[in-house]
Every structure is written in C-alpha cells, then in structure tokens.
Amino acid sequence: MTENATAISTSLRARLLRWLLLPGLMLAFGLLAKNYLTVSEMANRIQDRLLVALAVTISEHAINSRGDLLSRDIELLLEQFTRENTYYRVQGPDGAFVTGDSGLPRLPAGITLEPGVPHFYNAHYRNEDVRAVTMKYLVSNPSSNIYGWVTIDVSQTRRERDNLIYDELLGSTTDFLVLMFLGGVFAWVGVSRGLAPLRRLQQAIRRRSTDDLRPIRHAMPKEVTEVVRSLNALLARLESSITANQRFIADASHQLRTPLATVQAEAEWALRNASDQQDRQALERIVSQTRQTARLANQLLNLARVSPEGRKAVRYEKTDLLALAASVTSGMVRYAIRHDIDLGFDDQSEGMNCEIETGNEVLLQEMLGNLIENAILYGTPGTIVTVRVIGRGVAVGPVLEVEDNGPGIPEKDRDTVLERFVRLDEQNGQGCGLGLAIVKEVANAHQAVMSLEDGKDGVGLKVRIAFPR
Numbered sequence: 406m407t408e409n410a411t412a413i414s415t416s417l418r419a420r421l422l423r424w425l426l427l428p429g430l431m432l433a434f435g436l437l438a439k440n441y442l443t444v445s446e447m448a449n450r451i452q453d454r455l456l457v458a459l460a461v462t463i464s465e466h467a468i469n470s471r472g473d474l475l476s477r478d479i480e481l482l483l484e485q486f487t488r489e490n491t492y493y494r495v496q497g498p499d500g501a502f503v504t505g506d507s508g509l510p511r512l513p514a515g516i517t518l519e520p521g522v523p524h525f526y527n528a529h530y531r532n533e534d535v536r537a538v539t540m541k542y543l544v545s546n547p548s549s550n551i552y553g554w555v556t557i558d559v560s561q562t563r564r565e566r567d568n569l570i571y572d573e574l575l576g577s578t579t580d581f582l583v584l585m586f587l588g589g590v591f592a593w594v595g596v597s598r599g600l601a602p603l604r605r606l607q608q609a610i611r612r613r614s615t616d617d618l619r620p621i622r623h624a625m626p627k628e629v630t631e632v633v634r635s636l637n638a639l640l641a642r643l644e645s646s647i648t649a650n651q652r653f654i655a656d657a658s659h660q661l662r663t664p665l666a667t668v669q670a671e672a673e674w675a676l677r678n679a680s681d682q683q684d685r686q687a688l689e690r691i692v693s694q695t696r697q698t699a700r701l702a703n704q705l706l707n708l709a710r711v712s713p714e715g716r717k718a719v720r721y722e723k724t725d726l727l728a729l730a731a732s733v734t735s736g737m738v739r740y741a742i743r744h745d746i747d748l749g750f751d752d753q754s755e756g757m758n759c760e761i762e763t764g765n766e767v768l769l770q771e772m773l774g775n776l777i778e779n780a781i782l783y784g785t786p787g788t789i790v791t792v793r794v795i796g797r798g799v800a801v802g803p804v805l806e807v808e809d810n811g812p813g814i815p816e817k818d819r820d821t822v823l824e825r826f827v828r829l830d831e832q833n834g835q836g837c838g839l840g841l842a843i844v845k846e847v848a849n850a851h852q853a854v855m856s857l858e859d860g861k862d863g864v865g866l867k868v869r870i871a872f873p874r
Contacts, residue, residue, distance in 0.1 A: 417603075418596055425592045426585075433581045437574070444573045448566045449536070453525050455487065456538040460523070460557045463493045463505075464542040488565045492530065498553035509558050512539045520554055528560060535560040602626055606633065618644040669695040724764030726803045726872070727754050727794045733773045734792045740778075745786035748777065750793075757796025759803040761872050764851060772847035775840040776807040776868055784811035788865075802872035810865040819857040844868070 494505035510528035518524055523540040537560040544555055602625050609621045620637035672695055676688040734750045741748035761769075773792070780790040788811045795804040814822055821827055825842045848855040848870050858867045 418600060421596045421599075422589075422592055425596070426589060429585060429588055433585055437577060437581060440577045441570070441574055444570050448569055449525075452536050452561065452563075452566055453523075453538065456525070456536065456559050456561060457523050457540070459491065459493070459561075460538055460540055460559045461542065463559065464495060464544075464555060464557045487561065490531075490533070490562045492535070492560045494558040496556040496558075498555060500556070503555070505558075509560055510535075510537060511558070518556070530560055533562050533564075536563055536566070537561075602629060610636070613640065618647075665695060721763040721765050724761045724766050724769060725759060726761050726764070726769070726805060727752065727759035727796075729766060729769055730773060730792055730794050730805060733770050734777065737774065737777050737781075741781050741790065744781050744784070746781045746784055747787070747789045748781070749789070749791050751791050752794060754794055754796035754803075759794055759796050761803065761851065764872075768847045768850060772844050772870075773805065773807070775843050779840045780807060780809040780811065780866075784809055802874045804872070805870045806867055808860050808865065808867040810860055813860060813864065813866040814857060816859075822857075823855075844870075 492506045492509055494507060494509045495503040497503050508530075510530055512518060512524060513526055516524060518539060518541055520541045520543065523538050525536070525538050528535050528537045537558065539556065539558045541554040542557055544552055602623070605623050606621065606625065606629065609623055613619070613621075618640045620640060621633055623633075625633050669692060672688055672691045676685060676692060679685045679688055731750055731752070734748065738748055777790065777792065780788070784790065788809055790807070790809045790811075793806040793808065795806070823841050823845045825839060827842075845855055851872060853870050853872045856869045856871075858869055859865070860867050
C-alpha cells in the first residue's frame with residue numbers, strides 16, 4: 406500500500422483526536438517535569454535552611470557544653486520534629502575533632518570553604534542518602550575553651566524530603582490524568598459533533614443511485630461546502646450522461662424497428678417465392694438474423710423504458726398482480742404452443758390480497774413477458790413452464806414465480822446473468838442477453854426482491870420476485 410493510500414485510509418476522527426490529545430499529553434508531561442523540579446528545589450531549600458539552623462544550634466551547644474554531645478532527649482526531639490536521622494561533627498579552628506560523628510562524609514575535594522558561608526552537597530552515610538552542609542562558625546567568647554572559626558558538618562537523611570516530593574508528584578499526576586481524561590472525553594464529543602455533517606453527507610450519498618441522482622441539499626459547514634458543490638456537479642454530469650445514453654439507445658432502437666420490419670417482410674416474401682434450395686437457406690438465415698436483430702432493438706427500447714431515467718415519467722398505482730399475471734400468461738399460450746412448451750398458470754393466492762400498492766401495469770407486463778419468453782426460448786420441447794402467484798402474507802407482499810424444468814442456470818452464474826448482454830448459451834442465437842436485466846430493473850423499480858433458485862426437485866430454474874407489503 407502506498408503512503409497516500411495509507412494516509413487516506415486513516416480514520417479522520419483518529420487523526421483529529423491524535424492532533425488534539427498528543428500536544429496535551431506532551432504539555433502534561435512537561436508540566437509534570439517542571440513541577441517535579443520545582444518541588445525538589447523547594448524541598449531542598451527548606452531542608453538546607455533547616456540544616457543551617459541545626460548547624461548553628463549544635464555549634465553553640467557544643468561550645469557552651471565544652472564539647473559534650475547532644476543529649477538523647479534532644480536527639481529524640483530533633484528526630485521527632487524533622488522525622489529524619491541527623492548526624493553532626495564539630496571541629497576546632499585547628500581542625501581537631503571536638504564532638505559528634507567522626508566518620509561523617511567530608512566536604513568534596515577542591516572546594517574552599519569561606520567563613521560564615523554554608524556549602525550544601527549530597528552524600529551517602531550509613532547506607533542512606535543524606536543532605537549535608539558544612540560551614541565555619543565564629544566563636545568569639547574568650548572564656549570558651551574553643552576560640553575562633555570552628556567547622557561544623559551536619560547531615561540529614563532525605564526520607565521525608567523524598568516522601569514529600571513523591572506525594573506532591575503523585576497528586577499532580579493524578580490531577581493531570583483526570584484533566585487529560587476529561588479533555589479526551591470533551592475532545593471525543595467535540596470531534597463527533599464536528600464530524601456529524603460528514604455523516605449526514607455520507608448517508609445522503611448512500612441514498613443516491615442510478616434511480617436517484619438529485620443534488621444534495623443538506624446544510625454543511627463552509628469547509629465542506631465546496632466538496633458538496635463539486636459532488637452535486639458530478640451527479641448532474643452523471644445524470645446528464647445517463648440520460649443522453651438512454652435517449653440514444655431508445656432513439657436508435659426506435660429508428661431501427663421500421664427498416665428491420667421492412668427487411669424482415671421482404672425476406673419472408675422472397676423466402677415464400679424462392680425455389681432454389683441454396684437461395685431458401687440463405688433467405689432463412691436472413692429472416693432468422695433479422696428477427697433476432699428486431700428482438701434486440703425491441704429489448705433495448707424496453708430496457709431504456711424501464712431504466713431509472715425512463716421511469717421518471719412512469720405513474721405508479723395500485724395493481725392486481727393476480728389478474729395481470731393471468732392475463733399475460735394467457736396471451737403467451739399460443740407462442741408457447743408453437744415452441745412445444747407446456748405453459749400453465751398456478752393461482753396460490755388462497756383468497757388473499759394480491760394487490761401491489763405502487764405498481765405500474767406496463768412495466769410489470771414487460772417483466773413477466775420477458776420471464777416467460779426466456780423460459781420458452783431456452784427450454785427444450787416438452788418443457789413445463791409454470792407462472793405462479795402467491796397471496797400477500799403478514800410480513801411480505803404478493804410473490805410472483807416463474808418456474809420451469811428446463812436446463813436451468815448454474816448457481817455460480819446466477820448473479821452474472823442479471824447483467825446486460827450476458828448469455829450463458831452462446832449457441833442459442835435466439836436470446837439477446839437483456840431479458841433478465843429488464844426483469845431486474847422492473848423489480849428494482851417496485852422495491853421488490855428478485856432471486857434465482859432451483860426448480861422443483863433441483864431441476865430447472867425458479868425466478869422468484871417478492872413485492873413489498
């Protein structure tokens with residue numbers, strides 16, 4: 406499949422939703438990342454300030470207590486207040502250890518510590534990540550045993566800080582997911598409402614057929630107006646082309662009928678008066694081909710009349726199918742006898758109504774005549790042809806059937822024979838390949854359902870036409 410075909414086959418709804426939601430998702434992830442960085446920075450700032458305060462407090466305690474450790478009560482209070490483990494180390498001006506944890510991580514190498522300026526860094530102590538501060542604190546009390554710039558290191562675990570960041574990030578993520586879900590719902594509803602005119606256009610196009618090429622009059626958004634205008638222009642050109650084609654076929658068929666009738670009459674007269682055997686054989690072929698051509702012209706004229714364009718001037722009214730079928734069958738009995746065909750009529754109405762609410766008598770006569778003629782022409786001597794009318798039921802209208810025990814039509818070919826100029830028996834020169842096509846057009850004009858089935862006991866063919874209720 407080419408790239409253009411792939412692009413066209415993609416759902417328009419999916420493409421719109423993708424373009425609406427993907428930027429929103431990217432923006433959401435960007436905002437989450439920014440929120441994470443902001444919360445992390447804020448948590449670090451709060452913890453750093455606390456570390457500085459702890460460093461100053463611990464330094465003063467160590468100096469005032471002459472190097473004693475913090476009491477256990479103070480450590481528990483501090484741990485309860487910060488919910489973290491706190492470690493410290495105090496060194497004198499000469500770098501000598503004064504009190505605290507001597508194994509605390511030291512200031513990273515290469516950093517010069519300025520007096521009174523805290524330096525913050527991350528470290529690892531006792532299998533935990535810690536946040537640490539190192540600063541110099543001036544002791545100016547001459548009575549103290551420590552005098553000058555002392556170095557204080559304070560480290561604190563990051564569990565509470567990390568939990569704070571996690572809770573904030575989880576809350577933000579939940580909010581963003583809810584917003585994205587609501588945004589997706591609103592986007593879906595908006596896109597669906599926006600595509601509603603296209604669905605109406607699709608339904609209008611589906612209703613169009615060779616029977617209905619009316620322009621589409623639905624109000625459409627201005628983005629689709631040009632498409633509808635172009636489509637209406639195409640429908641108009643198509644209707645014009647079909648009309649011209651049907652008119653040409655009808656005119657040509659009509660113009661051919663008179664000269665063909667003249668040629669046939671002259672050939673039949675010459676055949677009656679010819680004595681030479683070769684002349685008679687030639688004239689018989691001329692008469693046969695002339696009759697076939699005349700039949701083709703009549704069929705083309707009938708096809709033009711039952712086509713959608715030809716049916717525009719046709720009036721539909723209530724028609725008694727039973728009486729019509731009986732009349733047409735009776736009128737073709739002599740034709741059947743000449744071909745040694747047993748033609749009969751089977752009334753299975755059982756007193757039920759057999760009227761078609763919107764029927765055209767001329768078209769229905771043409772349809773039934775073609776079915777009977779086809780059964781006669783393609784049947785062998787002795788073939789039984791039965792015309793049957795079944796009365797209107799509760800769920801369906803009247804049904805017309807024409808059944809024979811002739812050669813039938815293979816099931817694989819039953820759709821093909823409904824097309825124009827299709828003949829399965831090319832050796833039989835009597836058919837034109839238009840009879841069943843005419844029947845199909847008339848059935849469509851009456852919204853009837855036409856089907857080709859096997860005859861009785863699987864022999865022959867049964868054409869069944871069920872009319873609407």
